[in-house]
Amino acid sequence: MNRNIVIVALVTGTFALAGCKTAAPKQLPPQQATTLPGETDSLPPVETGAALGTQAHFENAVNGQNVVYFDTDRYNIDSVDAAALQTQAQYLMRYTNISVTIEGHADERGTRDYNLALGERRANAAKNYLVGLGIPASRVGTVSYGKERPVATGSDENSWARNRRAVTVVIN
């Protein structure tokens, strides 16, 4: 219920640019914009047309830091990852009705079964960090794709580094 209000509020004024597929009502009661939560957060206001509840809105808000990367066979959260996850946590603190799934991935230089387990471990490492920052575990799901869904298709160190990742995705 809260969620509907939030969507309505955020879409106000940017609806024409949104291009979103959520069923936003045609008539937008403008007075509800005042109910937008977390206005005093340190997160900069979202300036694109993406609607709250979409992946685009989240990625814009966290400035593209919705992915964290791992070393070969590792799953520890380094300082760069920690900064990204802190930004994600701020977003999730602000929009308390948003839930996410963290997708864990591995590079192609591993055996299939092991990489599925490794992807799960990476997704959980990212999840645990968010939970440690106060995000309820119930709002953070995990799924492992092992080495089955690379984003970089080369067979080189650079591609493998890009594929060893945990991607936070808004559930919609």
Place this chain on the structure above:
Amino acid sequence: MKKLLVLFTFLAAAPLAAQDLGSAPPPDGQVVTIEQEGGLTGSVSDESEWQDLGIAIPGFATDRDAPTAANASGTAALGKELARVITADLKNNGLFKPAGPDGLPQPTFPQITAPSWPSWSNRSAEMLVHGYVKAGPDGRLTVGCYLYDVALQNELVRAGWVVPPRDWRRAAHKCADLVYSRLSGESPFFDSRIAYIAETGPKDNRTKRLAIMDSDGANHRFITTGRSTALTPRYSPDYRRLLYLSYVDGNPRIYVYDIGTGKQTLVTQSSNPTFAPRWSPDGRWILYSMAIAGNTDIYRVPANGGPSVRLTTTPGIDIGGSYSPDGRKIVFESDRSGSQQIYVMDADGSNQKRISFFGGRAATPEWSPRGDQIAFTHIAGDFRIAVMSPSGGSRRYLTDSWQDEAPTWAPNGRIVQFFRTERGSGRTSLWQVDLTGRNERRLATPADASDPAWGPILP
């Protein structure tokens, strides 16, 4: 609204699961072994020339050219096809040089039990296979198979089978198995099936479907439609069920697919992801690996349902698992030492001991059906298929490529299948190699292919 939708999806999980499945394969026909009358047995004339042992395999004869559902041109044409299947089976094993049926004289029906020796003795074949096919009044086929030593002009072995017409290739595989076993002293393996994952599409958007086929690639069938990713299948020892991983509900989970009914169930009712399914050799137990909060352990569950028992408890990834042929031990993979290594434990999880100590990483162990070897993936730069003894000694490489992984044993423990990934393109293919490592060949599949799982010899 959203909550309702989620709930609906959840409740519909079972029917949804079925939605990724194509039509169920037909049930197996029965192959009846029959007694062939009379006959002598002798010994092989020359044991020393294995690699060059020529085997002539002319077309099988028929008593009368009768129509059959197995071949549009009748039983005479079917006789030639039987010989063709046997010839293809016996090739590429490093043991024989089979030839036929093209370019060879066609024996008559009476000659099957009384070969025309003059027409065979001046060819470069030490062994001769003869056979016949007859169509019975009920449509079933009777296939007889005879192996002769040309120099001794002696019969070595004979056997016969009655098969439904659609299983005619199985009679040919049985004959190839008979010849192979008699000449090599090894157990048969041709009359068996392979489950694997068929792959299509670009590297970053692959469609992965569960598929099955005969050991020679014939009778190929897709089990899943490809709408959701399927991985790591394993045939039950009786070929009635398949274990495999599917993302059909969005998460990786192991399903038990019943080939007879075309229905499937979750291996365990849990919201946690499950991976790496395996059968016990007697088909009574299933091993699976389950991740809880990122920590993966190996579990055992009765194949017909019941509570799961956790077998590993160390922090880290414990995964896979392959039973020794007597079902008393399990070889598995764990990174508890810091990297993937191979361990052995008793079937109840006790006495866990690391056995791989040779540098690099060691993964995907599979116990040979003969019990004497463990095949695995050795990772030290490249990924290579290797074998070692069950105590971890005598490591030997069978392949040398950029990425070979996931070995599976032929039913007789003499050949290992695996899949090879091509650097760059990510294209995958099935290969097999014998235990010498010298005879390696690619298996023909309709699409790219990975995760082969070889089932046992069919009854």
